[in-house]
Amino acid sequence: MGKDRVGAGGGRRQGQGVVKSRGGSGASGGGKRWFYILLVLLLVFGITALSYMASRPKQTVSQIDSTIPPVPNQGHVVGSDSAPVEVVEFADFECPACGSFATLTEPDVRKRLVNTGLVRFRFMDFPLSMHRNTWPAHRAAWCAAEQNKFWEMHDILFFNQDRWNGEATSRPDRVIAELARPLGLDMDLFNSCVGARKYDAQIRANVDEGMRRQVQSTPTFVIGNKKVTTAVSYDEFKRYVDDALAASRTTTKVK
């Protein structure tokens, strides 16, 4: 069929070139076979790669090197000093995964683990450079902490993430100040604290601590001797806490 066309086209160079490139001639019939072989190989390769990635165990929990010293007394803490387990969270206020942990899991963690004296929860700032408005949020949290309202501000920031994040506004300070109103802060003090970037050094110190612990994504939790790098459900969280509790009990017994 292709050959007929070439004949009809008068064998002009241009016409021939086009038909040849169409693969209609007998010579490229073999080429076509190779093409289908290549396509099938590509298909098999692609499917294998995708199924490998889908079935790969998600590397979200790892053992912490026991020679690394515990997280220093930095950041913000909720819970009893005598709680047997300390959980440290490295988080970015603008990170959606941190937001989903704070809204979906953290209320249960506070009610069932922190308030019952089992867990002391430490928040460490880990603002990521990819988030435009995260620094203003971390500053706001520290300035609220100055007036003893860190956790209240923490919740407001996470629960309203979509109102002040980089997609929503280019003036996060104003939006956050508006959201903070129900907290009854001394707003003059708060605004001047945020404006002066009073706690940037403390935030940076927390980031440095995260860097030392090779935190690469947020949220990252340190629970006992495990590092968990994903926003986990309450049940999973509880399991890690139970493991840490069991471990701390055995070490106490040995002692």
Next chain:
Amino acid sequence: MTRRMLAAVVALVGLFVALYLALYKAGVIGTLACGTGSCETVQLSRWATFMGLPVAAWGAGYYAFILGLVLASLQDRWAYSRRLSLALLVVTTWGVIFSAWLTYLELFVIHAICRWCVVSACLAVVLWVLALLDWRAQARLTDL
């Protein structure tokens, strides 16, 4: 290798890229975490959904459709169909426009670049060029 064969290979590669992103969006691949790189920012933004479906799923459908068209055009029966050639050009033009819109959103609205989305945008441009060349060759052929 001919233009259409090359287009088929490009469409298949695009299909896998889009499937990868769609599976990521569905939570099958990897974890929901804010890591280095900005794929998560883009994929979790409100622009990652178009008419109720993830953009990546639309992309997978788009590449599958192109692949179907190109494979049909490789059959002797349709090898000289001008209509098929034109359809390919129209669909890939739409693909380029849509990719350009998404890239604009990444650069100026979300302020984050997703590498796989850039790969997809490049593939869409390559497909469009191939379709344009094919359509011109086809038009010349039928003019004879």
